[in-house]
Amino acid sequence: MLKENWILCPVCSKKTRLRIRENTILENFPLYCPKCKQETIISVKELNISVIKEPDAKTQSQ
Template sequence: MAKTDWIRCPKCGSKTRTMIREHTVLEDFPLFCPKCKYTCVIRFKDGKMEETVPEKA
């Protein structure tokens, strides 16, 4: 079974509501943090997350 983990908010570091597996690939994925209400667009590949464009509220 593949290992799963929560994506963490790039701003506050808390868990978001999105869960990923080891080999997940995301491109231009809108990520929302329910704790700090931060929204951004991310890329996730090879276990590394990169914030591409912060969205304006």
């Protein structure tokens, strides 16, 4: 039997609508939280969730 966990939002720590198993592998996955309405890029491997920090978009100045 594979162990399952709910993915928790890294911003508000509430449950999202997704579950992961021990053998789940995600890379650069856009996780959307319906509670706080934030989107975060995550990676998952062996039930370990890591948040990927991306630089904010900068406006081009001329």
